[in-house]
Amino acid sequence: DSGVTQTPKHLITATGQRVTLRCSPRSGDLSVYWYQQSLDQGLQFLIQYYNGEERAKGNILERFSAQQFPDLHSELNLSSLELGDSALYFCASSVPPGLLYFGPGTRLLVL
Amino acid sequence: SQQGEEDPQALSIQEGENATMNCSYKTSINNLQWYRQNSGRGLVHLILIRSNEREKHSGRLRVTLDTSKKSSSLLITASRAADTASYFCATDGQTGANSKLTFGKGITLSVRP
Helix, strand or coil, X not given: CCCCEEECXXXXXXXXXXXXXXXXXXXXXXXXXXXXXXCCCEEEEEEEEECCEEEXXXXXXXXXXXXXXXXXXXXXXXXXXXXHHCEEEEEEEECCCCCCEECCCEXXXXX | CCXXXXXXXXXXXXXXXXXXXXXXXXXXXXXXXXXXXXXXXXXXXXXXXXXXXXXXXXXXXXXXXXXXXXXXXXXXXXXXXHHCEEEEEEECCCCCCHHHCEECXXXXXXXXX
């Protein structure tokens, strides 16, 4: 158990819908990272937050947004969902520049 | 494009044998990391090797790094069925920043009992 929690574990929704994925980092970790893992693209970095502020952006679509709250949990919002957004979404936390600790992931299926 | 690319894509061995997995990367790095992922689960960090290190050990794991060839290898000795998983290398693009970690597509290791 990495200490990083993610909810929900599974999510099934329809195209055009909006979903919110939630992540709680390890106790004491100020940084949260979001990754998307799909069969064709592999593991892609989406965005990083550090102590509530956006720190780095990767291959995140404009339809996606994230935030980190004062209690350090983070949410990833995915809107206008398309079939191609079906993937595993991972959250990871760290005390930069330390090691990444990954959560168990949320499996999103867009039908 | 992926910074780290693992080779082979899939590996099947018998329990007790050694497993060797390779990773090649394109640009200079500060460090290179190896992760394991059990099916459908989150990634677990295995080992980090810095650019000024050539070899590192952790239990049954041995990682080597050759910066002149831009390659790394992960050796798992005396493999067990529980080692069955996907293995990824990740490089930091010489930034030292986790946000710049790029992962390869992974190697699927199957260890037959």
